[in-house]
Amino acid sequence: MKTVKALTGNDAVSYAMKQINPDVVAAYPITPQTSIVEKFSDYVANGEVDTEMILVESEHSAMSACVGSSAAGARTMTATSSQGLALMWEVVYIAAGLRLPIVMPIVNRALSAPINIHCDHSDVMGIRDSGWIHLFCENAQETYENTIQAIRIAEHPDVQLPVSVNLDGFIISHEVANVEIYDDKPVKDFVGAFRPRVSALNLRSPVTVGPLDLQDYYFEHRRQVADAMVKSLNVIKEINAEFNKKFGRLYKVIEGYRLEDADACIVGLGSTMGTLKDLVDNARKAGKKIGFLKITVFRPFPKEDIVSALKGLKAIAVLDRADSVNAMGGPLFGDIRCALYGASSAPVINYIYGLGGRELTEQDINKIIDDTLAAARTGKTVPEPAYIGVRE
């Protein structure tokens, strides 16, 4: 049932898309996403999928074509990065507001200027509040499996929201790893058939999609988006459980590592959490009681799960691979500290790292571990946000 293949993260996403066999993919190339759509277009050209591939002239058009296609009742996907996502921005909000279950892998890359093609999370943080669900992957295996699960999450009747699947540019997207691939049939059975809530092309039952919605109704429709986001958390947990049972996995909205007896914890997103597994193990061998918490589901924000995982800890470090440039701290830091309000008075330290692909070194992480454990002992925090890995 499982085959191990040597795949890049992008190839793993393309393979998931091949098994999903969406009705429509509309996309535009952009580094480091390009190889997802490039590989997928091979599948289209070879007749391995039935997908209608729309090659558009920009990302604004890519997301516009996705909105049209999804509203017409087609299972629709795209993929992008960085400036491409920035160009899509207004249509990204429309996809959520119209409740269209589009799935979009985002290969995370810094935003200009200065121009940079390497990893950070500035791109997806720009659509943080758009009404999309945001999943973060630690490695190529997770990109494959989160893409498959994203389809089910987006299309669930209680959700009907678009989903982004985030993978760190180059670090996950271009690194070759062993990925366990499932046979087509169980994946197709899991994904199931698309039952669109709306079809703008059904002449027997014509509908209006995207009408003018002023002071009298706009607020009600946005309130529905907020409600769907709340409900999506339990749906994601159910779909994770179903996936885990079928494929023998351990997907959860958050993943704690060695937190049971920890004094302090590091919270973060993406590939960095894989690196932390090794370095936390090393620190443990040296008697340092540190653990970490990986956030897989960033939107909806799994507040209660996070609070119960972090409650007893004496200090918490939050790693942000994006800067909110707000003179206060990064986006994940703000969320974590807000979630902990009233539940924990432990110091929360914010580290902003890795902008534009800057490596977070072993020394950097060991310093974070030592400083966080020191904060756990003294109750004192470092000035925030702390920029780590930048030259003074």
Next chain:
Amino acid sequence: MNSDLKRPKGWKELPAGAVLPAGTAVEYHTGSWRTFKPVWIEKKCIHCLQCWIICPDFSVLVKDQKFDRFDYDHCKGCGLCAYICPVKGKAIVMEKEVKE
């Protein structure tokens, strides 16, 4: 329209994503936007129906291939009908809208 339909729906009652049945613009009385209203002068009208062709809001109503009346519920008062009217002295004139 009964009173239940007039009551604005709450977010739990509305279809998700602002997907509506087709043709709901009929229920939206854009005539209230009007500053000037077109007035038809029957004795001058030659029923060429150029006003019907040019009206962007389907607000010139025709009966038996003749001008019948304006749909003041939806006419926004753009004045194109009066502009296009070929009759000397105009069979359609724009007058200041008097709100009731």
